[in-house]
Amino acid sequence: MATPSSKRPAPTDLIPNEEDRQRAVIDAVLPAVDAGRFAVKAIAGEPMRIQANCFTDGHDVLRVMLLWRPEAQATMQEVEMALDSNDEWFASFTPEAPGRYFYSVAAWVDHFESWRHELTRRVDEEDIRIAALVGADLIDDAAKRAKATDQTELMAWARQLRQSGGEAQALKALALDEARAAVARRHPDRQLATQFPIELPLVADRERARFSTWYELFPRSTSSEPGQHGSFKDVEQRLPYVAEMGFDVLYFPPIHPIGREKRKGRNNALTTEPGDVGSPWAIGALEGGHKDVLPELGTMEDFRSLVSKAKDLGLEIALDIAFQCAPDHPEVKAHPEWFRWRPDGTVQYAENPPKKYQDIYPFNFETYDWRALWQELKSVFDHWIAQGVTIFRVDNPHTKAFPFWEWAITAIKREHPEVLFLAEAFTRPKVMHRLAKLGYSQSYTYFTWRHTKQELTEYFTELSQGPGKDYFRPNVWPNTPDILSEHLHAGGRPIFALRLVLAATLSSSYGLYGPAYELLDNVPRSNGSEEYLNSEKYQLRHWGDWDVARPDSLAQFIAKVNAIRRANPALQSNDSLRFFSTDNDQLIAYSKQTDKQTADGDNLILSIVNLDPHNPQSGWVTLDAEALKLSPTSHYEVHDLLSDQRFTWQGLRNFVILDPRQTPAHVFRLRKRVQDERHFDNFA
């Protein structure tokens, strides 16, 4: 296809190009990421609405076609686009299966439609007679492009228009005959059609890319015996606990052999004590590397068994892929050319300032042997896909060469379009966005550090409405093994509950690191640190008897919140997120809604969260009539899905009070009453 930059930046002569005769203009096709350099993201089975800004000189009528194809098909399918207003045309197509698609737009000045359009406003009898003759010629042209009965019908129509010597109004009616126009429309003259010069790429993922609920645990901490190293078999015992909380992704830190050289001790100590198990991210030892399993966890067969049992409970296992090596990783010896050796024969350990990873060597992505290195890294994904893994969380992708990710993810998804990638990049905004553009299905966010009403409102408005909405899918985490954010240190159970509700209702994908979260672990390694004391990153932890919930465990509450997410499609995507004003800065209010029908009507969820974990807060919430299609005077039911209480609200302004000792939030389902339906229509 021609390209934006090659289109006449510098004409080399004075002869116009053949395509300059095309009068239809396609000024823009949306959505598009960087003018088609990267793929727009979509969900398989869901219609994708495409906009094209099209017009032509003067007053002729256009026809505009959306063209689309799956990657494997050479020919485009067509959908006629319809003019809305302001020269904006729309049509949808549905990428049925996960995979890569391309779309573009074609438009042409349609002389037949222009003739009909002009004829409708003709009143002068002589004008109508001339117009009938003009139309007869156009219809004859269409007949030449047609076959069989269409051809016969069109020729007859043209003949009638020419021969009718009669009354002008009857002639006009004959010329405007809708059934015959439909026949002519099937045979347009597309010789001078304009084609948008770019085939825009789109990646359709399965639904979990849009709606997912993640639970992270360390398999080595799952033994029921204190001090025992947990195994995949132990994890199997914990699966019902995780599934019953309503999670659908169970994610493990790296499960590979752990290096012994430079192994870290407890609490990130530079020296070990006997029995220290080291960091799972210091990958590789005598027993193997990225394609192997730490023997203490079990065998590859045990792992496959776990994947399968998890699947039976609706849980997908997500693996952490961290492309780095402990000094005793087998590849350090086998492929010294993949590392950057210094003149003293050492390798500079990895850093992510201020963090130092003395137990880790980074790969040198610029090595002369880079192609072999890249193939090897990609084959790590292939290996685990072969074991049944379909979701990967990638560790610090922003410290590996960016072009690698585009190459690897594109190649992997081509063979395995169901595979999803989560980018663990807590870094600068443009870097995070680039990773999403390169192919990451989901991205970690700054949610962990956004606490106030203003911060949350600005950030989630940007995430749901900003330019990233076409390619950056947020996955928000109230905690991770690396981040016990400072506001969790105090505030007790209420702060854990309110941050959970925020994550679960603001974002259609969220995750938490447990059982630290539901068991309210809030002890930092030192005052003000984001590191956990006695972090599982460096040692085994025993979490007691998870299954019999402690009285203060959040497990039941999490299960309720996740059940609400499953039952309410509004909470399963982010596009519709809207914030509402409250007169109390500790109260944040927002809605999500969907056009999708549930068993009992369309779905509209209004969440109101008390951001203060210490005190009851009350205030007036003012809803937006237009956003919610509410009449300012209507009565409607709000059903708190957390407490199961029902209230009748009236109008746009209502009072709420939330006591953190009882509940951090209202998660209301809003139901409009039948007698008010007409009001809503007026607002629609």
Next chain:
Amino acid sequence: MATPSSKRPAPTDLIPNEEDRQRAVIDAVLPAVDAGRFAVKAIAGEPMRIQANCFTDGHDVLRVMLLWRPEAQATMQEVEMALDSNDEWFASFTPEAPGRYFYSVAAWVDHFESWRHELTRRVDEEDIRIAALVGADLIDDAAKRAKATDQTELMAWARQLRQSGGEAQALKALALDEARAAVARRHPDRQLATQFPIELPLVADRERARFSTWYELFPRSTSSEPGQHGSFKDVEQRLPYVAEMGFDVLYFPPIHPIGREKRKGRNNALTTEPGDVGSPWAIGALEGGHKDVLPELGTMEDFRSLVSKAKDLGLEIALDIAFQCAPDHPEVKAHPEWFRWRPDGTVQYAENPPKKYQDIYPFNFETYDWRALWQELKSVFDHWIAQGVTIFRVDNPHTKAFPFWEWAITAIKREHPEVLFLAEAFTRPKVMHRLAKLGYSQSYTYFTWRHTKQELTEYFTELSQGPGKDYFRPNVWPNTPDILSEHLHAGGRPIFALRLVLAATLSSSYGLYGPAYELLDNVPRSNGSEEYLNSEKYQLRHWGDWDVARPDSLAQFIAKVNAIRRANPALQSNDSLRFFSTDNDQLIAYSKQTDKQTADGDNLILSIVNLDPHNPQSGWVTLDAEALKLSPTSHYEVHDLLSDQRFTWQGLRNFVILDPRQTPAHVFRLRKRVQDERHFDNFA
């Protein structure tokens, strides 16, 4: 160059491309119009600031180069870009002469700079010793790329770093030596440099494209004798009048022979009376077509004389180019194939609904002979350029094929980069923007129909800050021969004065149609019509003795406003436009400022206009401390350039009163006092 869409939308195999080894990422280069499909507009001789969003994986240091070249040069010049914040890099280049330019960006991971950067934070002595050896290797590599003294110097430096067995701090100082680093920097390793895949086009125009003041008149109405047909010689007599008012462009409706067939009578009548002169836009008759002059106006030599005399007074003549033909235009007979003939042997006259141009045939841009037609149309511009014309106002460009404009303007400006084009397209926003993208230097706007504070604020914010700011240069007109907008019908002299001030201070380019404007012609053809009664479009007008100004003529006021524009560079561009709140909806306040130095300091103009032509209005104006770099407590002088009054204002909130019977506006020059300078610095 590679293109956005061709960059791996569908990898055909599993081998990474050679360019994937390039670790530097250039995520965006700005400004860019449609990803480089169209040119950004700039002014010759003025620096153009380019932004590139660049980063790499990990913590290595980048070097980023802005590349640019004039169209005629094959090789790029380079300017080093500097990192500001948020991964945004900046540099400027100055297109010295009008013409087309291209720019792009290259970036690479610089191992030498990365080494230095890392070394600065090393404290461990062993680390420093290893780092010195690493650096010595990098410096040796640089030496291999260098020659002569640079090579010698670098080799010596590397040797010292290797041989120094001494104290670590001295070694670190030697390694960080700034003078030697400067030498190494001249010889970077650019083997793995990333090049942005698009060469972005830029069109540099001369200054008049940014700052111009237009006066439109009908040459045929310039005779000093009532009822006499005016001529170019008569126009010559009027030149001092126009020049003294401070205009720099004098623009004429078409000056060609006027068709006799279907000629329009006075007030757009379909039949003529004896002596009716017809519409100048009904181009072509026995005497010639688009390259000829209406004999009553004079000869081609007279025209050239007029162009020359105007130039002596600082006035450029702009011609109206209207690509359409009266039925008796010579080309209708000579090239019937350039028109769309209907089966009855007629051509449908031109329309721009609801307007009908019964005296005009449109060209058929789709004709099989289109290339010859296009060449002929382009040659019309060439013809008038040869007569000394350098500015064209193009009539209804949106009713001619869009690709024609891109081809014609690009080709013409290639030979004559000084030529400017103004698009007279009063139509839908996307259509107007497309014409600007295709190459029009300036564009008519909706100003004529924007009256309220809210309308003006929204529209001029969009014009100066919206996406069009890189390519759409507004030219605003309070009236045109086609538009006596309804709000001018009443309000007398004050409405004419206030609309003039708005046009002249909101937009760096504006124009008016005179002497109708300064002589306050406000009589519509019918109630509520935008057409003038007895419009010059269809008849001669006699404007009395222009030179001796009527007591109510706005000529003196216009002269003063235009003098203020010339003396104040702030009013000569639009980028800095900012609106301020007032507590009275009839008072609009806005500023423009520039970094350019005038004889007496930097230039900051604050305009406050009373939008009510009938009543005095008063209120409080609240300035923006940040936008104006004012301290909330500072004292400063405001000098009203219209009245020459000076006031001392304090702080951000000040009171104004404006009586339309005296003046419609304050046009303040703001001068910060010396003693406050430190305050401003703090705000800067």
